[in-house]
Amino acid sequence: MSLSRLFSSQIYSNVLKIGAKNEYFGAQSIFQVRCMKTFPNKPNNNQYQKLRDTRNYTYYIMSLVIVAIGCTFAAIPAYRIFCEQTSFGGLTQVAKDFDKIAAMKKCEDRLIRVQFNSDVPSSMRWEFKPQQHEIFVHPGETALAFYTARNPTDKPIIGISSYNLTPFQAAYYFNKIQCFCFEEQILNPGEQVDLPVFFYIDPDYVNDPALEYLDSILLSYTFFEAKSGLKLPDPFDPKNRPTIAQDNRVPTK
Amino acid sequence: MSQTGPFIRVQSVSAPLKGSFPLDHEGTCKLEMLNYMVCLHKNKQQNSECRLNAKEYFTCRMDNGLMDRDEWKKLGYSEEK
Numbered sequence: 001m002s003l004s005r006l007f008s009s010q011i012y013s014n015v016l017k018i019g020a021k022n023e024y025f026g027a028q029s030i031f032q033v034r035c036m037k038t039f040p041n042k043p044n045n046n047q048y049q050k051l052r053d054t055r056n057y058t059y060y061i062m063s064l065v066i067v068a069i070g071c072t073f074a075a076i077p078a079y080r081i082f083c084e085q086t087s088f089g090g091l092t093q094v095a096k097d098f099d100k101i102a103a104m105k106k107c108e109d110r111l112i113r114v115q116f117n118s119d120v121p122s123s124m125r126w127e128f129k130p131q132q133h134e135i136f137v138h139p140g141e142t143a144l145a146f147y148t149a150r151n152p153t154d155k156p157i158i159g160i161s162s163y164n165l166t167p168f169q170a171a172y173y174f175n176k177i178q179c180f181c182f183e184e185q186i187l188n189p190g191e192q193v194d195l196p197v198f199f200y201i202d203p204d205y206v207n208d209p210a211l212e213y214l215d216s217i218l219l220s221y222t223f224f225e226a227k228s229g230l231k232l233p234d235p236f237d238p239k240n241r242p243t244i245a246q247d248n249r250v251p252t253k
Numbered sequence: 254m255s256q257t258g259p260f261i262r263v264q265s266v267s268a269p270l271k272g273s274f275p276l277d278h279e280g281t282c283k284l285e286m287l288n289y290m291v292c293l294h295k296n297k298q299q300n301s302e303c304r305l306n307a308k309e310y311f312t313c314r315m316d317n318g319l320m321d322r323d324e325w326k327k328l329g330y331s332e333e334k
Contacts, residue, residue, distance in 0.1 A: 102329075104329070134298055142304075162266060176269040177271050177328065178272065180276075194283065196286075196310070
């Protein structure tokens, strides 16, 4: 009696479970059918998940794009700061200040020969030459050098000068404290003046491996004539047109 | 033109730290300048021996209003020299 009863009770309970599941499923499917009837196009859970994933990926990629654009904008000042700090790619050091000069120590083991050269364009009628051919200076030590300029004509002439340093790697360490360049200097007729150049060579010169065997720097000044009140011809002036040379001859006026 | 490229320091002219020397039209400091040049000539163009003469030249310039006054250590002349 017990066995059959056991069996039957088990079967009955299984049937009940199945029935219950069916009922459960039935309820779910009824719910789904109801949902699909009232909201015909509503996506179910799986599609929700896919949509959410797509949305997350979109946000992620968009944020990457925005960060990349921000980096390109930030790169410009960042690169400039990097170049200034490390002198990478050619910028000279900015803001060489007086405290550095006050604190710098002379390097006894390197003696640098600074040679001087002067130039004038052929249209400039000053006589301009250095007072010394060369000067031997230690890095870290301030030095003074002189040029002379004379105006032999009978008219005052205004000059403006620029300078040049060779070789380029050594020129990076050549700092001028005061000189006579980039400003208009007027010389009255027959006048002669001394033009001083006050400079120093940075003590870091000895730490540069490229300059280990380089002991000679050439400083060259060129004096150009500056005409104050000079009015250049307007390139858009219809009367100011280039003439066409005939037979490759330079047209004469 | 020398070589160019990355890692090569390209030279660019820069303005001097203290600007430009005013021209000494009257030649007020010519004597100090000549002393300096004589010293350089005697010492075979060595700058280290003639720094005092340069200092005298700057003193003359400063006294005659041809140069802005500055402390000596800012011009590289420390007190121990």
